[in-house]
Amino acid sequence: MRGSLTLIASLAALSSVTQAWLPSQVSRTVTGRRGLTVVEPYSPARRWMLSSKIRGVNLGCLFIIEKWLCPDEWNTIGCSDQNDEFNCVAKLGQEQANSKFQNHWGSWITEDDFDKMNSLNLNAVRIPIGFWMDEGLVGSDEHYPQGGEKYLLDICEMASSHGMYIMLEMHAAPGVQTSDQQFTGHVTTDVEFFNDNNYQRGVDFLTYLTKLVANNNQTRNVGMIGVLNEPERGNSHPDLTSDFYPKAYSAIREAEGNRSDKLHIAFMGTNWGSGDPKQYLPPGYESVAFESHRYQRWDSSVQVKKAAYINDACTNDQTADGETPTLVTEWCIEPPDNVWDPDANEEFYKKWFAAQVIGFEKYAAGWMFWNWKSDLDDWRWDYSKAADALIIPSDLDNMTTNSGACSTGSGSTYGHWP
Template identity: 40%
Template sequence: MAILSRFCMLSALAGLASAWLAGDNKEITSKDNKNLFSSVNNKVRGVNLGSQFIFEPWLGESAWSDMGCSGRASEFDCVSSMGQKAANESFAKHWGSWITQDDISEMVSYGLNTIRVPVGYWLREDLVDSSEHFPQGGLEYVQKLCGWASDAGLYIIMDLHGAPEAQTPNNAFTGQNNPNPGFYQEDQYERALKFLEWMAEMIHRQDEFRNVGMLEVLNEPMQDNDKASSMRENYYPKAFERIRAVETKLSVDKKDYLHIQMMDKLWGSGDPTEHLDDQYYAAYDDHRYYKWDKSVETTHDNYISTSCKDKRDSNSPTIVGEWSLAVPKSMDKASDWQPNSSNADFYRKWFAAQVHSYEQGQGWVFWTWKSQLNDYRWSYQDAVKAGVIPKDFNSLEDVCG
């Protein structure tokens, strides 16, 4: 959307933490020796920490207003308006309260075993130039949160969600509301690559990050052919080279390398492996939002049957890193689609159908853990409380036969 215990099968590298694909290459245990993957066939079952380190105003308008950012489209715009010092203080309060250690404990109590942590390149503050405006001081809170998650035995996917100059237009998830995304050029690739090197070294050196086994090099790039082609040819291969160079420098055993994650072919930015000479520990991210899929007939029965047959296997291993229970805007307010108790049975079955399909691959990470929308279709925490998502996955209804 964050020291110290050791895991079974840790490498013998003094002072270095290990990385792995959870439950597959290596098991993990919590500080109190619980293995959250032991009973789920090594599938990822997780949540995104949306709006924790990159705030998306639509998810929490009240919190955004309380931060002094009301009416601002993105973090960049808010910091520009507030000034650096005031913004740093305001964002620090948010980072310390949006996701807490109690939230981490609650996730574990619901049977979840993974978190995906969206961050922006500005977390490494020396990459931010004088014309850019982002909150400062976030690294301390990322370390703390990852420490809590590691103690709890959660697997962590670190996700470069906001790239330099933005990778997609007019979207707050990039941290800036840029109408002309400028990421797709050499100088911006270089800034992102420096971020990845820095993050990879911290992951291997700092114990708080010991459960980070996957580093996603870019969230939701554009599907524009020229820009996507440049990214595949230039950025992806260099991301592999630079991350592996860090691991070589640190003498990390190859079995403890980070998994390097890219969006899969189904996302629409082409085949991410096209120019990769080395695909060792490559991993893939698929995002599945029925809300924006106009090809699926919007009926309860069809949503369930389509989800049961959904094939998300354009690359492997794939994690469906974002999905929700949200529906198209045209149906959003209809009585038989509203997120209330009357429709809970449908949403419960649809959740089970999507889980069925996504666990044919490596698993899933729901978007997102919490919101202020009063809508359980976007909030895992609210959906559990509404009885739409079970606390015990063994009680999931077999809707796919």
């Protein structure tokens, strides 16, 4: 989790593999379009990384809508009877779908959202994207909304002008990388990403995304590209690490050109369970980062008890050997369903949020909460609503110092919870 810790004193000792993690020391004070003054890191090279911990949020439901998370928005588009974007577009027809989705892209995240992020002292956003953003990669038998590139550039401009570090992620891959998940854009058991044709389409999409970053001023604060979100776990696709990952790395490096400030290229870390992403990368690879997703609600090794959740949050190291820097790019504060009613357990949720932040900032380079906003009447998946409910404070530094969340209670547990 994050805290008032600086980006680990050991950063100074890191090898050249992670040197691009350091920001430019040049910054400027700018006044945003709504009069909010922020310090915007600025460099002619346009890529930067924070000298403190990443404290960010995901912009989920923007370019990939998940019905479970944003049901009202999904209904507005007209697809309440569909489960994913693929089938929604097939139902509406391309022209009507384009209009509906473009209205959504232009309104879901606004300047007001970034103003609020600034007020809460967040410094980064992760933007999940489907491969269909590059419309030339979509097959004749695939159905996805069109026209997203303009809106991606608009969002990057808003984030950049508010001084936010930006991570772009291939969240939905060609052919689908894991089954029965709305975040892939197509809920299906036919997982077909893991073949030569779709690997190449994935590489082509990452090339497209990198060139978009390299050639547009709006993307000046993009410092990281995530290669692939949550591929299937297990050892059934060894060519993911031996074939796709090294090709993806090389394609991004080639597309960004001969720059001294390389983009960070992020892979799901070894702890995710789909292989060692480092194993087949080219010798001398540089500026590589690793993603961890930490949802305690789905970890059967953690007892569903308040003390166990907080103890685990304070002590669970999400960084695998040799995988520095690691970012915890998805997490939340919802336990298993129907446990610990939020209205009756606010103090616990405050402590649990703080404990996760403290732990992630102790062991990793930062975090990005899932999600910034939703349609749910539940702030446990919604950073903005949780802040309004005073579960999440604006002063994260003070929280990590004074919350007491990771103070030792009786025995070796934390937080004094039953």
